[in-house]
Amino acid sequence: MKASISLRAAILSVVLLVLLLVVWEVLCRVPASAAVSADDEYAMLMGEAEQEARVPPPSVVLAHAYAELSQPFYDNGPNDKGIGIQLAHSLYRVLTGYLLAALVAIPVGFVIGMSPLMYRALNPFIQILRPISPLAWMPLALFVIKDSQTSAIFVIFICSVWPMLLNTAFGVAGVRRDWINVARTHELSPLRTAFSVILPAAMPTILTGMRISVGIAWLVIVAAEMLVGGTGIGYYVWNEWNNLNLASVIFSILMIGVVGMLLDLLLGSVARLVSYQE
Amino acid sequence: MSRYFLDARRLAKRFPQPGSEPLTVFEDVSFGLDQGEFVCIIGHSGCGKSTILNALAGLDSFSEGTLEMAGKEVAGPSLERGVVFQNYSLLPWLSALENVEFGVRARFPLWTKEQRRAHSRKYLEMVGLGGSEARKPAQLSGGMRQRVSIARAFATQPKLLLLDEPFGALDALTRGVIQDELIKIWSATKQTVFMITHDVDEAIMLSDRILLMTNGPQARIAESVRIDLPRPRQRDQVIHHPAYYRIRNHLVDFLVNRSHELRGRTVADEQGFPPEINPALDEPAAAARVVPLTPVKEFHHG
Numbered sequence: 001m002k003a004s005i006s007l008r009a010a011i012l013s014v015v016l017l018v019l020l021l022v023v024w025e026v027l028c029r030v031p032a033s034a035a036v037s038a039d040d041e042y043a044m045l046m047g048e049a050e051q052e053a054r055v056p057p058p059s060v061v062l063a064h065a066y067a068e069l070s071q072p073f074y075d076n077g078p079n080d081k082g083i084g085i086q087l088a089h090s091l092y093r094v095l096t097g098y099l100l101a102a103l104v105a106i107p108v109g110f111v112i113g114m115s116p117l118m119y120r121a122l123n124p125f126i127q128i129l130r131p132i133s134p135l136a137w138m139p140l141a142l143f144v145i146k147d148s149q150t151s152a153i154f155v156i157f158i159c160s161v162w163p164m165l166l167n168t169a170f171g172v173a174g175v176r177r178d179w180i181n182v183a184r185t186h187e188l189s190p191l192r193t194a195f196s197v198i199l200p201a202a203m204p205t206i207l208t209g210m211r212i213s214v215g216i217a218w219l220v221i222v223a224a225e226m227l228v229g230g231t232g233i234g235y236y237v238w239n240e241w242n243n244l245n246l247a248s249v250i251f252s253i254l255m256i257g258v259v260g261m262l263l264d265l266l267l268g269s270v271a272r273l274v275s276y277q278e
Numbered sequence: 279m280s281r282y283f284l285d286a287r288r289l290a291k292r293f294p295q296p297g298s299e300p301l302t303v304f305e306d307v308s309f310g311l312d313q314g315e316f317v318c319i320i321g322h323s324g325c326g327k328s329t330i331l332n333a334l335a336g337l338d339s340f341s342e343g344t345l346e347m348a349g350k351e352v353a354g355p356s357l358e359r360g361v362v363f364q365n366y367s368l369l370p371w372l373s374a375l376e377n378v379e380f381g382v383r384a385r386f387p388l389w390t391k392e393q394r395r396a397h398s399r400k401y402l403e404m405v406g407l408g409g410s411e412a413r414k415p416a417q418l419s420g421g422m423r424q425r426v427s428i429a430r431a432f433a434t435q436p437k438l439l440l441l442d443e444p445f446g447a448l449d450a451l452t453r454g455v456i457q458d459e460l461i462k463i464w465s466a467t468k469q470t471v472f473m474i475t476h477d478v479d480e481a482i483m484l485s486d487r488i489l490l491m492t493n494g495p496q497a498r499i500a501e502s503v504r505i506d507l508p509r510p511r512q513r514d515q516v517i518h519h520p521a522y523y524r525i526r527n528h529l530v531d532f533l534v535n536r537s538h539e540l541r542g543r544t545v546a547d548e549q550g551f552p553p554e555i556n557p558a559l560d561e562p563a564a565a566a567r568v569v570p571l572t573p574v575k576e577f578h579h580g
Contacts, residue, residue: 159567176369179367179369181337181355181367182367182369182380184337184355185335185336185356185357185359186357186380186381186385186434187355187357196380201369255580274371276370276371276416277414278415
């Protein structure tokens with residue numbers, strides 16, 4: 001009965017989902033007032049219909065999702081692009097900013113982890129810069145860079161850099177003395193020691209930092225794109241809100257969740273590749 | 279002045295203590311190892327055995343004294359001196375074979391991958407791990423891990439092999455098996471071995487000579503005990519050798535009584551070397567100090 005726990009969990013998940021959708025659907029269909037006028041259209045024209053705007057029921061959202069997902073890459077001009085194009089723009093920004101951050105954070109983290117002097121020297125900067133909300137950089141970035149696309153990438157960069165930097169430093173500083181001694185008794189050069197002993201030893205910790213970073217980057221890109229506008233999933237959510245297309249808003253919220261989960265799964269599987277058991 | 283292959287003269291290790299005299303862990307430690315010799319060092323915890331071994335490895339430094347190997351001063355770690363650590367120190371992300379290859383690659387950087395692999399495989403087979411090449415250290419038992427570590431050290435063919443209590447964490451059965459393997463490889467390669475142990479029987483089984491250290495602080499090497507038992511030594515037969523219990527009693531007596539009586543006293547000759555004793559010949563000295571055989575395996579004071 002070993003497999004049954006995952007099976008039972010899956011069944012329970014489906015039951016909960018169905019329950020949620022049913023409750024949502026039913027709540028959306030309850031009329032606000034019991035008195036239904038015979039002439040709805042007339043009432044609507046006269047402004048006597050329900051004053052309250054409603055969240056669309058799941059059936060509407062699902063139908064919308066189906067329509068959107070069946071042609072994700074259509075492009076009808078700046079204000080009407082498919083969800084795939086919007087997500088691609090966001091992913092492009094996130095991955096560019098994130099990879100640039102990795103290029104900076106991992107080597108610098110290595111140096112900080114290896115050298116107590118550098119750690120002490122850089123620590124005050126890190127402690128002050130780290131708690132700053134990445135969006136607070138946005139005005140300054142827009143002023144200096146003068147390009148909204150690059151500013152968004154910069155904001156992703158600045159928010160992903162800290163977890164990777166600190167985890168790399170922590171992982172490198174925590175490499176077991178014995179393993180360093182193995183490298184020393186084998187007369188490895190500092191560079192060889194870094195690549196063949198310290199890096200593999202610290203890799204699981206570094207990957208944890210990278211995983212935290214990509215999660216934060218995906219959270220931040222939505223807000224950043226709401227500010228800079230133009231393209232991207234964050235802009236899309238805000239634009240659909242301005243269009244009062246609530247079905248689209250709910251659909252894109254779900255898509256943000258799905259893509260965030262996929263990014264995490266991707267890094268999770270990389271983390272499994274480099275993990276080791278002591 | 280004749281020099282040994284490994285020549286340690288008047289070594290001392292002192293730690294400065296704020297507001298008082300520096301703490302002397304050991305001082306006036308002199309000893310020599312001939313090429314191809316198997317020498318064990320025995321002493322209670324805290325006498326500085328590991329510091330001596332780490333200094334021989336180049337991982338630690340002395341406060342005073344000189345240390346030479348083959349006429350050259352020992353400064354820093356070197357592939358000439360291989361180390362087997364007590365906790366194996368295998369790299370957990372590499373397989374057993376890759377761990378041995380790690381050492382071989384450092385030692386013979388010009389070899390091809392095939393050469394390295396064949397060489398590493400040979401040494402893994404020597405320690406009886408032919409079938410476990412692909413396994414990671416976490417999938418190996420303690421004894422198997424220590425064998426990989428021994429294979430890694432021997433595969434780099436160092437001039438001096440340093441073993442820091444290599445069997446301390448193993449059960450008695452496994453310990454016996456790996457001791458036999460160690461001696462087999464040692465007789466085949468004729469490397470010089472310097473080993474720390476707490477186990478009197480293990481020391482007698484393996485060594486040509488045993489260095490006895492007094493208790494710390496201010497520890498010294500009090501005696502160099504020659505083990506004149508014929509090789510190869512069979513575990514079940516060596517104990518019936520007439521000299522075996524004389525040697526053993528001598529060692530146990532030292533650890534129980536004399537290791538603290540002699541603490542801080544100068545016992546060495548003018549060059550600082552400890553007197554050499556052969557309990558197998560020196561009948562009255564050894565016979566006079568017969569001690570019961572109960573408290574044997576390990577000695578920790580305090």
